[in-house]
Amino acid sequence: xxxxSFLPTLxxxxxxxxxxxxxxxxxxxxxxxxxxxxxxxxxxxxWGLIKSTEQDDQRLGVKLLTDIYKESSMRRRECLYYLxxxxxxxxxxxxxxxxxxxxxxxxxxxxxxxxxxSMVENKIQRESFKGIAIASGCVAVAATxxxxxxxxxx
Amino acid sequence: MGSESNNKDQLSQIKRAVSTTASALxxxxxxxxxxxxxxxxxxxxxxxxxxxxxxxxALTKLRSxxxxxxxxxxxxxxxxxxxxxxxxxxxxxxxxxxTSFRVLSYLSDDxxxxxxxxxxxxxxxxxxxxxNGDSTRRSKKSHPEEPSLFQGFRSSLPIIDETIKAxxxxxxxxxxxxxxxxxxxxxxETEKDERFSLPGDFSWDELNESYSVADLSQTVQSITDxxxxxxxxxxxxxxxxxxxxxxxxxxxxxxDLVFQRVAKVEQNELFLEKHLALLKDRIDMxxxxxxxxxxxxxxxxxxxxxxxxxxxxxxxxxxxTSTESEDATDDDSGDDTSALLSQSIYQxxxxxxxxxxxxxxxxxxxxxxxxxxxxxxxxxKRKTYPTLQQYYEPGTKISSFTKAHDDSITxxxxxxxxxxxxxxxxxxxxxxxxxxxxxxxxxxxxGHLASVxxxxxxxxxxxxxxxxxxxxxxxxxDKAEEQYFEGVPEEDEELCLHTFDAHVDEITxxxxxxxxxxxxxxxxxxxxxxxxxxxCLQTIDINFTNRGTxxxxxTISSNNPRSSVxxxxxxxxxxGALQCYDAAMATGTKDGIVRLWDLRMGQVxxxxxxxxxxxxxxxxDAVNLVTGxxxxxIRIxxxxxxTLADAFAYDSPVSSLQFDLDKIVVANxxxxxxxxxxxxxxxxxxxxxxxxxxGTDVVDFVRYKNGYLVEGRTTGDVNTWAI
Numbered sequence: 001x002x003x004x005s006f007l008p009t010l011x012x013x014x015x016x017x018x019x020x021x022x023x024x025x026x027x028x029x030x031x032x033x034x035x036x037x038x039x040x041x042x043x044x045x046x047w048g049l050i051k052s053t054e055q056d057d058q059r060l061g062v063k064l065l066t067d068i069y070k071e072s073s074m075r076r077r078e079c080l081y082y083l084x085x086x087x088x089x090x091x092x093x094x095x096x097x098x099x100x101x102x103x104x105x106x107x108x109x110x111x112x113x114x115x116x117x118s119m120v121e122n123k124i125q126r127e128s129f130k131g132i133a134i135a136s137g138c139v140a141v142a143a144t145x146x147x148x149x150x151x152x153x154x
Numbered sequence: 155m156g157s158e159s160n161n162k163d164q165l166s167q168i169k170r171a172v173s174t175t176a177s178a179l180x181x182x183x184x185x186x187x188x189x190x191x192x193x194x195x196x197x198x199x200x201x202x203x204x205x206x207x208x209x210x211x212a213l214t215k216l217r218s219x220x221x222x223x224x225x226x227x228x229x230x231x232x233x234x235x236x237x238x239x240x241x242x243x244x245x246x247x248x249x250x251x252x253t254s255f256r257v258l259s260y261l262s263d264d265x266x267x268x269x270x271x272x273x274x275x276x277x278x279x280x281x282x283x284x285x286n287g288d289s290t291r292r293s294k295k296s297h298p299e300e301p302s303l304f305q306g307f308r309s310s311l312p313i314i315d316e317t318i319k320a321x322x323x324x325x326x327x328x329x330x331x332x333x334x335x336x337x338x339x340x341x342x343e344t345e346k347d348e349r350f351s352l353p354g355d356f357s358w359d360e361l362n363e364s365y366s367v368a369d370l371s372q373t374v375q376s377i378t379d380x381x382x383x384x385x386x387x388x389x390x391x392x393x394x395x396x397x398x399x400x401x402x403x404x405x406x407x408x409x410d411l412v413f414q415r416v417a418k419v420e421q422n423e424l425f426l427e428k429h430l431a432l433l434k435d436r437i438d439m440x441x442x443x444x445x446x447x448x449x450x451x452x453x454x455x456x457x458x459x460x461x462x463x464x465x466x467x468x469x470x471x472x473x474x475t476s477t478e479s480e481d482a483t484d485d486d487s488g489d490d491t492s493a494l495l496s497q498s499i500y501q502x503x504x505x506x507x508x509x510x511x512x513x514x515x516x517x518x519x520x521x522x523x524x525x526x527x528x529x530x531x532x533x534x535k536r537k538t539y540p541t542l543q544q545y546y547e548p549g550t551k552i553s554s555f556t557k558a559h560d561d562s563i564t565x566x567x568x569x570x571x572x573x574x575x576x577x578x579x580x581x582x583x584x585x586x587x588x589x590x591x592x593x594x595x596x597x598x599x600x601g602h603l604a605s606v607x608x609x610x611x612x613x614x615x616x617x618x619x620x621x622x623x624x625x626x627x628x629x630x631x632d633k634a635e636e637q638y639f640e641g642v643p644e645e646d647e648e649l650c651l652h653t654f655d656a657h658v659d660e661i662t663x664x665x666x667x668x669x670x671x672x673x674x675x676x677x678x679x680x681x682x683x684x685x686x687x688x689x690c691l692q693t694i695d696i697n698f699t700n701r702g703t704x705x706x707x708x709t710i711s712s713n714n715p716r717s718s719v720x721x722x723x724x725x726x727x728x729x730g731a732l733q734c735y736d737a738a739m740a741t742g743t744k745d746g747i748v749r750l751w752d753l754r755m756g757q758v759x760x761x762x763x764x765x766x767x768x769x770x771x772x773x774x775d776a777v778n779l780v781t782g783x784x785x786x787x788i789r790i791x792x793x794x795x796x797t798l799a800d801a802f803a804y805d806s807p808v809s810s811l812q813f814d815l816d817k818i819v820v821a822n823x824x825x826x827x828x829x830x831x832x833x834x835x836x837x838x839x840x841x842x843x844x845x846x847x848x849g850t851d852v853v854d855f856v857r858y859k860n861g862y863l864v865e866g867r868t869t870g871d872v873n874t875w876a877i
Contacts, residue, residue: 008304020318021311038394043303044310059255066259068303076269078302083261092256102266 007078007112008047010119013085016052039072043082050086062086077106084116093127096120309386413545420572423538424591430537431615435632536613540572540591543862546876549840552862553593555872558586563854563866567611571862574631576617577872578606585609585619587631587638590864590874597638599629601650608664616651618671620661626654626673626683652688656681662727667735670753674729674741682734682753694756696729698745726768726784733773740779742769748781748791762791764798771811771820780818782808788820788830802837804828812858817877819863821853827865829877840875841865 017025025045029037042064049061065086069079080103087096100117107113364370440446546552559579568575572591576599579586585606587597604622611617615631628651637649659676666672670691671683680694732741739751746765749758762779771782778799779791784807790800810821813832819840820828826841840863841853855866863875 006302006305012304018318021314024314024317038397040303040306040310040390040394044307047304047307059252059259063255063259066261069261070265073269075303078304080266080269082304095256098266099261102269105267106269 007081008085010085010088010116013050013089017048022048022052022057035067039068039075042068047082050082050089055090058086058090062090077103080106081113081116084120088116088120088123093120093124097124305386306390309383309390312383413542416545417542420538420540420542421591424540424572427536427538431632536570539570539860541860543571543860543876548877549838550876551841552874552876553590554874555588555593557870558588558866558872559870561870562868563870563872564605565608565855566864566866566872567609567617567857568859568862568864569611569613569615571860573613574611574615575864575872576609576611576619576631577866578609578619579870580605583621585617585629587634588872595638597631597634599634599649601627601629604660607660607662610664610666612666618664618666620664620673622660624655624657624660624675624677626657626661626664626671628652628654628685628688654681654683654688654690656690656693663729663732663741665733667733670734672732672734672739672753674727674732676728678728680729680732680739680741692753692756694751696741696743696749698743698747726770730768730770730783731772731781735774740772740774742772742781742783744768746783746785748772748779750779760796762789762796762798764789764801767807770807770809773812775813775815778813780811780813782811782820782822784808786822788818790818802830810855812856814858814860816861817858819856819858819877821856821865823852823854825852827853827856827863827875840877841873 022045025041025048028041029045032038032041046061046064046068049057049064052058052061062083065079065083069076069083072079080099084096084099084103087093087099097117097120100113100120103113104110104117361370361373543552555577558577559582561580561582564578564580566575566577568590574596575588575590577586577588583602583605584598584600585602586595587599588594589596599617599619602619602621602623602625606619606621609617609619611631617629617631618626619629620626629649630651634649654671654673657673657675657677657679661673661675663674664671666685669685671685672680673683674680678696680696682691682694683689684691726744728744730742730744732739734740734753737753739753741749741751742765743749746763746767746769748762748765748769750760750762751757752759762781765781765783765785765787767783767785769781769783771780773780774793777793779793780788781791782788785803786805786807787801787803788808788811789798791797792799804820804822804824806823808820808822812819816831816833818830818832820830822828826839829838829840830836831838851867851869851871853865853867857864858877861877863877864872865875866872
């Protein structure tokens with residue numbers, strides 16, 4: 001394997017682990033005492049969960065990440081980054097935006113954080129475009145129907 | 155399902171129920187769980203958690219039967235332990251998973267923007283993140299000292315894969331699995347020992363013979379990558395250590411705080427105990443003189459019952475001491491009748507050994523000692539005892555009294571840790587009383603005509619001293635304390651409750667237990683006194699010829715002019731130490747022989763020979779007798795067989811010793827106290843070893859109770875230590 005980058009890219013959050021791997025990560029956390037486990041092993045499990053395809057697993061992963069965030073003030077910057085990715089993957093775009101905004105306000109010069117922020121924003125825009133498109137489509141349909149009805153009446 | 159019936163069984167069978175449920179469920183489990191069931195290392199924990207994941211219905215039932223009170227909590231919010239995947243974690247009966255996820259993982263704005271920037275590490279992180287922003291693939295040189303969590307994750311993946319591979323078909327024992335798992339650092343430990351292999355499928359021989367630059371550089375590349383990986387793993391471990399250090403620091407702070415709390419509470423307890431005692435005294439006084447306001451006619455009848463009543467009340471109130479001391483006191487109250495005297499003394503010692511249960515026996519003393527002529531009515535029992543000394547690091551100096559006396563300390567005693575201490579100095583004819591927790595003097599006891607050479611305190615504020623003026627005096631410490639603060643000119647007639655005057659030469663050792671006091675004097679007699687009447691019960695002459703000349707002894711003792719007992723000449727005392735319990739007495743004398751006496755007959759029942767010089771310290775409990783001598787040795791005798799159980803020697807003559815079940819503390823004219831841990835059979839020292847000060851600043855006298863050591867020095871200083 002090549003060198004490991006400092007922070008994951010969004011793509012790193014995809015490509016789920018095998019159940020075996022995930023279970024081992026979980027056992028690692030359990031053997032260290034659940035909530036008392038070291039931050040690294042809890043993160044390992046959380047990230048493994050986020051990589052999973054199951055939405056519920058991803059949620060648990062995000063939940064664990066927030067725990068880490070609350071507990072370790074030193075890791076907060078990092079955690080915000082991971083949280084953003086996690087929420088992005090989950091489709092919680094508003095939360096993702098919250099996190100990425102917070103991150104960027106602390107790391108204005110960080111390109112990776114910026115990239116992530118813009119990705120989130122783009123996604124939100126696209127989503128809203130989609131929404132607008134659907135809504136406007138509906139309106140158009142309704143208008144034509146109404147128009148036709150109106151014409152028929154006339 | 156078979157487990158259904160098991161559920162109704164008792165708690166003892168629940169374990170079985172869980173496993174049967176688990177095995178039953180495995181059949182219906184998904185692929186994932188089946189694989190895991192083969193890799194048995196996880197055993198019960200895994201079984202439990204897995205069953206939890208798939209079959210919530212059966213498990214909830216099981217859990218609710220296990221603990222009906224907790225079931226609701228369990229349903230409301232799962233914890234990591236029981237949730238094997240996200241679904242069950244967020245599943246509860248109140249809301250859907252999405253909502254509960256949002257609730258559980260919400261970060262408030264405050265928290266979100268509360269990111270440390272000032273701390274050094276924060277700065278570094280910031281810098282690193284910024285650096286990192288430039289390129290996702292950074293050169294190795296800019297590798298952070300502390301890798302990111304993500305790097306940690308990536309670097310632990312290969313280990314996980316290895317683990318899975320290794321676990322495959324073969325069965326590993328459960329112990330190994332978590333260790334292999336411990337991701338970054340732990341997994342390597344076992345592995346490293348076994349084999350270090352080059353990455354990939356290269357073997358060294360192949361590489362040596364290869365002439366293909368491409369191949370070789372590929373290998374170089376992969377080795378470099380591997381090194382990077384290892385470096386990250388190393389850093390991960392390092393940061394984990396830092397994390398642990400931080401936690402330890404925090405825990406230590408918490409411990410300090412709690413320690414303070416204990417200290418404060420104990421101060422409060424001491425305060426209340428004191429007032430309780432005063433109140434009880436007043437009640438006793440009122441009842442004794444019939445001064446009660448109401449029902450004054452009844453008081454006469456009541457009076458005799460009162461002590462017992464109070465005793466019972468106290469017993470029921472103090473749960474910590476109730477049973478044991480009840481036994482002890484019952485025993486002792488039986489002593490009053492002569493019938494018990496026929497019993498074997500040893501049997502009695504066994505029931506309430508003099509040292510291991512000081513509360514019972516000491517209290518018995520207080521109860522029985524109702525001398526009409528001495529007006530000492532100590533009908534008390536403490537509810538609480540200070541325990542703070544246990545929480546000090548062993549060997550910590552708790553407090554020190556500089557220049558307690560102008561000259562060296564000859565003897566001292568204290569009633570309990572953080573309680574009251576009495577000290578006597580060589581040139582000082584009065585005894586000083588100190589408060590050990592406030593570290594202040596609270597009284598003086600003038601009265602002796604010469605310096606005080608031995609003393610003993612009990613828990614009910616009475617003190618007996620023996621001095622070079624051949625007198626033994628019983629003191630009331632409470633009154634002394636009162637007078638000291640009121641500034642009343644001390645009249646020793648009032649403070650001294652009784653003077654035992656019969657010896658014709660200086661007192662060198664005394665001990666009291668229950669109603670009897672024994673004292674040893676330079677006039678070569680031991681006298682036994684009745685504490686109730688103050689009369690001398692018997693006088694025992696010790697006759698032994700000095701083995702060798704006394705000059706022979708003084709070769710050692712003259713080098714140690716600060717021996718614990720004061721003599722005009724530097725000769726060891728005839729009776730160096732004694733202790734009694736009921737009708738049994740042990741004495742250590744100048745000839746180095748330890749004698750066990752039967753006080754009923756006034757005769758020696760056994761002699762323990764071994765010491766080659768004068769015995770200066772002696773103490774026994776139910777099992778052992780420990781003696782220390784000027785011949786520098788400590789001997790531990792077995793009382794049951796009368797043989798030597800253990801012995802060891804120090805570099806200089808022993809002047810004083812005391813012991814409990816755990817430890818023997820010894821003063822041997824060195825600047826530190828020697829401690830011998832009997833359980834671990836380890837020697838250590840308490841206090842700084844100061845070679846230069848030897849001769850001018852050495853420990854003369856030690857007293858030790860419940861892990862609380864008090865030592866008096868030649869300089870007149872007194873220090874207390876936690877052992």
